[in-house]
Amino acid sequence: xxxxxxxxxxxxxxxxxxxxxxxxxxxxxxxxxxxxxxxxxxxxxxxxxxxxxxxxxxxxxxxxxxxxxxxxxxxxxxxxxxxxxxxxxxxxxxxxxxxxxxxxxxxxxxxxxxxxxxxxxxxxxxxxxxxxxxxxxxxxxxxxxxxxxxxxxxxxxxxxxxxxxxxxxxxxxxxxxxxxxxxxxxxxxxxxxxxxxxxxxxxxxxxxxxxxxxxxxxxxxxxxxxxxxxxxxxxxxxxxxxxxxxxxxxxxxxxxxxxxxxxxxxxxxxxxxxxxxxxxxxxxxxxxxxxxxxxxxxxxxxxxxxxxxxxxxxxxxxxxxxxxxxxxxxxxxxxxxxxxxxxxxxxxxxxxxxxxxxxxxxxxxxxxxxxxxxxxxxxxxxxxxxxxxxxxxxxxxxxxxxxxxxxxxxxxxxxxxxxxxxxxxxxxxxxxxxxxxxxxxxxxxxxxx
Amino acid sequence: xxxxxxxxxxxxxxxxxxxxxxxxxxxxxxxxxxxxxxxxxxxxxxxxxxxxxxxxxxxxxxxxxxxxxxxxxxxxxxxxxxxxxxxxxxxxxxxxxxxxxxxxxxxxxxxxxxxxxxxxxxxxxxxxxxxxxxxxxxxxxxxxxxxxxxxxxxxxxxxxxxxxxxxxxxxxxxxxxxxxxxxxxxxxxxxxxxxxxxxxxxxxxxxxxxxxxxxxxxxxxxxxxxxxxxxxxxxxxxxxxxxxxxxxxxxxxx
Numbered sequence: 001x002x003x004x005x006x007x008x009x010x011x012x013x014x015x016x017x018x019x020x021x022x023x024x025x026x027x028x029x030x031x032x033x034x035x036x037x038x039x040x041x042x043x044x045x046x047x048x049x050x051x052x053x054x055x056x057x058x059x060x061x062x063x064x065x066x067x068x069x070x071x072x073x074x075x076x077x078x079x080x081x082x083x084x085x086x087x088x089x090x091x092x093x094x095x096x097x098x099x100x101x102x103x104x105x106x107x108x109x110x111x112x113x114x115x116x117x118x119x120x121x122x123x124x125x126x127x128x129x130x131x132x133x134x135x136x137x138x139x140x141x142x143x144x145x146x147x148x149x150x151x152x153x154x155x156x157x158x159x160x161x162x163x164x165x166x167x168x169x170x171x172x173x174x175x176x177x178x179x180x181x182x183x184x185x186x187x188x189x190x191x192x193x194x195x196x197x198x199x200x201x202x203x204x205x206x207x208x209x210x211x212x213x214x215x216x217x218x219x220x221x222x223x224x225x226x227x228x229x230x231x232x233x234x235x236x237x238x239x240x241x242x243x244x245x246x247x248x249x250x251x252x253x254x255x256x257x258x259x260x261x262x263x264x265x266x267x268x269x270x271x272x273x274x275x276x277x278x279x280x281x282x283x284x285x286x287x288x289x290x291x292x293x294x295x296x297x298x299x300x301x302x303x304x305x306x307x308x309x310x311x312x313x314x315x316x317x318x319x320x321x322x323x324x325x326x327x328x329x330x331x332x333x334x335x336x337x338x339x340x341x342x343x344x345x346x347x348x349x350x351x352x353x354x355x356x357x358x359x360x361x362x363x364x365x366x367x368x369x370x371x372x373x374x375x376x377x378x379x380x381x382x383x384x385x386x387x388x389x390x391x392x393x394x395x396x397x398x399x400x401x402x403x404x405x406x407x408x409x410x411x412x413x414x415x416x417x418x419x420x421x422x423x424x425x426x427x428x429x430x431x432x433x434x435x436x437x438x439x440x441x442x443x444x445x446x447x448x449x
Numbered sequence: 450x451x452x453x454x455x456x457x458x459x460x461x462x463x464x465x466x467x468x469x470x471x472x473x474x475x476x477x478x479x480x481x482x483x484x485x486x487x488x489x490x491x492x493x494x495x496x497x498x499x500x501x502x503x504x505x506x507x508x509x510x511x512x513x514x515x516x517x518x519x520x521x522x523x524x525x526x527x528x529x530x531x532x533x534x535x536x537x538x539x540x541x542x543x544x545x546x547x548x549x550x551x552x553x554x555x556x557x558x559x560x561x562x563x564x565x566x567x568x569x570x571x572x573x574x575x576x577x578x579x580x581x582x583x584x585x586x587x588x589x590x591x592x593x594x595x596x597x598x599x600x601x602x603x604x605x606x607x608x609x610x611x612x613x614x615x616x617x618x619x620x621x622x623x624x625x626x627x628x629x630x631x632x633x634x635x636x637x638x639x640x641x642x643x644x645x646x647x648x649x650x651x652x653x654x655x656x657x658x659x660x661x662x663x664x665x666x667x668x669x670x671x672x673x674x675x676x677x678x679x680x681x682x683x684x685x686x687x688x689x690x691x692x693x694x695x696x697x698x699x700x701x702x703x
Contacts, residue, residue, distance in 0.1 A: 152559030170558025414535035
């Protein structure tokens with residue numbers, strides 16, 4: 001613990017020292033009152049930026065009594081959570097080098113009302129660097145960078161199939177930060193319409209998602225087009241010890257109010273777990289059934305949004321996720337999950353197998369459990385110049401479970417923002433959205449210095 | 450030549466020169482086509498090569514006062530607006546790549562695609578920051594003359610050339626003398642006026658070695674609620690070549 005903390009502090013110290021070493025007063029441009037064409041020295045305050053946001057929030061949530069988490073004994077989801085987070089963002093911009101770091105300090109209190117930890121509470125603290133970046137500008141058209149980034153792209157809300165690195169696109173709850181992964185990038189901008197990027201994902205960084213297999217390095221070639229009519233991107237990815245995949249996204253601004261977009265990928269899910277009948281005690285087990293074949297599945301998302309004259313925007317999306325379970329596979333999955341849940345109570349080796357199976361059923365390696373999804377969203381920002389509101393309904397069209405999310409924020413003065421994120425899941429225990437939480441409510445305050 | 454006839458000759462020559470010069474100046478503008486006049490007026494609110502400025506937006510909407518400070522880098526059809534103040538919105542970015550717009554803010558994982566119609570603050574839409582390209586976005590359907598604050602103007606009736614423009618129709622008053630837009634009325638598809646704007650040009654830039662007036666203020670008034678006023682003050686105007694990388698979505702750090 002001491003060593004880890006010391007390593008993290010070292011990264012911070014190195015960043016600050018490096019920032020001090022590379023900073024040079026850069027010639028900039030004329031300021032107000034200056035005669036045009038005259039120059040001034042860029043002020044240190046403009047080269048170095050420090051923003052600090054402090055978030056204090058509480059979460060109340062109710063775990064579902066489902067086969068995935070019977071009596072909350074497996075996932076042990078706390079009923080109440082209180083958090084205090086310090087989120088400083090440091091950045092230094094020079095003519096040829098950009099440095100950025102986002103160290104984080106989080107204090108959390110959790111209390112349980114159900115499951116094996118019923119009536120208990122505990123404190124946890126964490127100090128880490130969620131993102132950092134060093135970017136060198138070789139010339140106006142060529143940039144080379146390395147760092148820990150939350151590298152996201154694409155226009156969609158539901159999920160971003162074109163992104164081979166991050167299963168979570170961070171849209172569900174904008175107040176929760178997506179953990180960064182380590183990337184090296186070379187970006188070449190031949191002209192205003194085209195950009196070519198080479199991306200190497202060298203480490204999972206803080207995004208230690210519980211994939212069934214170990215982390216594999218991945219390399220992507222991304223080509224972006226930007227035109228008057230719209231934009232588009234093609235992403236070719238090679239993952240070590242795996243096949244290549246092809247992703248794309250694109251969109252068109254049809255009018256001042258209408259946007260249409262699409263995102264997709266042809267992907268192999270050789271590391272994803274599927275339920276297969278066998279002679280094990282539960283009659284089936286979770287296995288990488290596509291590990292040795294080259295089956296490629298499509299994941300396609302189509303979306304559109306319309307902005308009303310009063311300012312609100314309505315968005316609709318449909319997604320087909322090919323690697324998701326078919327009806328028969330889903331039935332097998334839920335039967336296996338129920339048997340594993342029952343085995344938890346027996347004790348002995350069978351309980352251990354049940355625990356392992358439940359760990360596999362919650363970490364299948366799939367972005368979504370089933371194949372057909374729809375999203376409807378209404379969003380309106382700057383109501384009375386101080387309120388942002390979003391209502392989002394996500395529907396699983398295969399098992400008919402759904403999720404309603406409401407996001408709201410209220411600006412109170414120049415520094416304080418109140419926010420709330422509420423999620424209600426609908427569906428039986430043996431459905432995708434009904435399996436983990438009945439509801440979750442997050443309320444808090446953000447102070448920006 | 451007698452002394453008298455010589456004097457008459459000089460007088461005639463001077464008159465001829467003066468009238469000739471006057472004719473030349475008036476012809477200089479008169480020879481411009483309506484599209485060229487519109488393009489000249491656009492130049493006072495943007496630049497093909499690149500321009501940077503700060504906008505201080507103050508809005509009063511239903512009695513509520515709000516303020517934002519933005520740094521805008523614009524070139525041709527593209528612009529990047531970075532919110533500098535107040536602290537609550539600092540770090541937010543609005544990237545406009547022609548009519549394609551993206552909004553990013555600290556904490557948001559990825560930029561969100563948004564439409565030009567979405568509200569920026571008060572009566573200002575996102576498209577107002579970058580709406581410097583009336584010559585490209587609108588067709589001139591009618592020209593006439595008008596007056597704004599005692600200044601003779603060309604009055605252009607502009608109709609959106611395609612449905613990507615921020616407004617369906619604009620009535621635009623351009624000063625005959627200065628070739629800058631002084632006033633605009635914005636209309637919806639149904640033909641209803643929903644806001645007006647007046648422009649001031651107290652900034653100065655140098656283009657090809659010549660000083661040129663540049664926008665310093667845009668005041669937007671709601672046609673429905675007269676007390677809802679949004680004032681955009683433009684300062685720290687700098688003409689400079691802005692590289693493509695400034696408008697690149699891959700480099701839009703959060």
